[in-house]
């Protein structure tokens with residue numbers, strides 16, 4: 001028997017509940033992938049068995065306001081209620097990512113995903129429903145790349161992600177990635193791509209070409225380009241996707257012969273090589289943050305993005321400068337600054353750059369254009385380890401599933417690459433073209449998700465913990481106490497095989513110290529503000545909850561237990577270790 005039901009809910013209702021009458025048992029469903037306000041569900045087979053089967057994907061609206069909207073009659077009588085969060089509801093209840101909650105219930109604590117996932121948003125994924133599909137698929141952070149698209153477009157994406165969070169109970173964070181002022185091509189007069197064939201002669205010039213763009217011409221953004229290149233130099237587009245040889249210089253124009261054919265993409269990165277090494281003439285003096293980047297940063301601050309990722313960082317100074325700028329511009333805001341490691345200079349000054357930042361990204365796309373490709377894997381491993389030691393979240397980015405831009409399944413090599421990043425215990429993996437302009441963004445995300453979960457599980461089962469020495473990071477005595485508490489709590493959690501670590505943290509610092517230990521069990525991080533909660537979404541193993549709590553741990557724990565129990569996220573008897581910012585102690589207890 002198949003039954004279908006349509007009903008209307010008050011606006012902004014993220015959940016609805018099926019009540020089985022006259023008993024009090026009920027099942028709640030998230031309103032995901034349903035057109036807003038008008039919800040449609042189809043119940044197949046017998047209603048009662050379906051309600052039971054569905055209980056694994058039950059979600060809850062917390063202290064939602066309830067309004068009966070429809071009644072479905074069958075063998076069992078079922079009343080349908082919809083929920084809209086009440087104004088005060090949020091403060092009294094507990095907020096957690098709808099998808100994480102479903103994962104928790106479906107797989108239990110132990111197998112929730114620890115590795116976080118970032119999707120670059122582009123034309124393939126900027127629609128509200130496309131963004132929602134990514135959020136449902138596990139996107140923790142949405143990245144917008146200021147190299148592409150207009151400010152209005154980015155604003156629209158930010159607004160949609162916000163709406164998604166508000167209406168559907170997600171906590172997707174937003175990362176803005178700056179353009180940087182490295183050398184790149186112009187935008188190809190609006191063309192999506194152009195083909196360069198073997199042996200063709202192309203002109204690269206600082207001149208701006210009108211529209212239509214004359215054939216085989218490319219505008220270059222760097223004024224010193226024609227002066228700095230020499231006849232015989234090799235010109236690499238996107239780190240070698242297409243190659244040219246410089247054959248002649250005529251004023252501002254540089255004539256080049258294509259030696260490795262391929263597709264030229266708008267604003268593609270350009271590097272030139274002489275005698276087997278990268279040429280860094282005056283372009284090494286280009287500012288890391290260009291005047292356009294500063295305007296984009298102002299935009300990001302005004303929009304309240306959660307992370308700003310800085311391209312082509314060369315030194316720690318630029319990070320410090322930006323952090324003080326953000327602090328002065330946005331009092332009370334906590335925008336985190338992520339250093340993108342994608343140049344030779346950034347590798348030279350790696351430790352001090354990471355130390356100055358709130359996190360780092362292994363930007364393998366451009367990095368692979370600046371150092372020989374075979375050096376990228378060791379650089380990745382080094383950056384990932386250093387970040388963990390310095391307690392900074394780290395993202396592994398670019399070409400993880402490149403073939404999925406065009407094909408629905410990844411190559412075996414790509415799966416091995418993703419596995420390796422998960423095995424290195426990077427905090428987050430990032431999709432670029434796969435989600436921005438690929439044909440299978442949801443499938444690519446699903447691959448990241450399933451490979452992450454599988455490798456994490458394998459790692460735990462095999463107990464293959466690398467005994468990483470974690471140097472002290474605390475700079476004050478109080479910090480050192482927190483650090484020791486977290487190290488000990490994580491170790492105890494592994495030895496006692498507890499079900500979860502709980503951390504009550506106002507700033508998120510204690511949560512990151514626990515995450516750094518990469519414990520076997522998930523870390524429930526309770527925090528007071530939504531912005532801290534979103535930022536914690538980037539860090540390995542953290543399940544961030546927004547919860548109002550006090551300095552009294554006893555009452556915090558009781559409150560948390562009852563809220564989580566009511567939602568079926570923990571049960572009596574589960575073993576939990578709790579730590580907090582407020583009380584310097586480690587509590588081990590069974591859920592009452």
Ligand SMILES: Nc1ncnc2c1ncn2[C@@H]1O[C@H](COP(=O)(O)OP(=O)(O)OP(=O)(O)O)[C@@H](O)[C@H]1O
Nearest residue numbers: 120121122123145147148149265365432433436437
């Ligand atoms: N907002 C956007 N609008 C149009 N196309 C986009 C947008 N964002 C990304 N893309 C497309 O997706 C591709 C991959 O995205 P990605 O963010 O990796 O950019 P990129 O140009 O390689 O630069 P970066 O080195 O900063 O990552 C881009 O080359 C571009 O074709």
Ligand SMILES: CC(=O)C(=O)O
Nearest residue numbers: 363364365366397398
């Ligand atoms: C992500 C990025 O900027 C790169 O890989 O180059």
Ligand SMILES: [K+]
Nearest residue numbers: 147177178179
């Ligand atoms: K960028």
Ligand SMILES: [Mg+2]
Nearest residue numbers: 342363365366
């Ligand atoms: Mg880059």
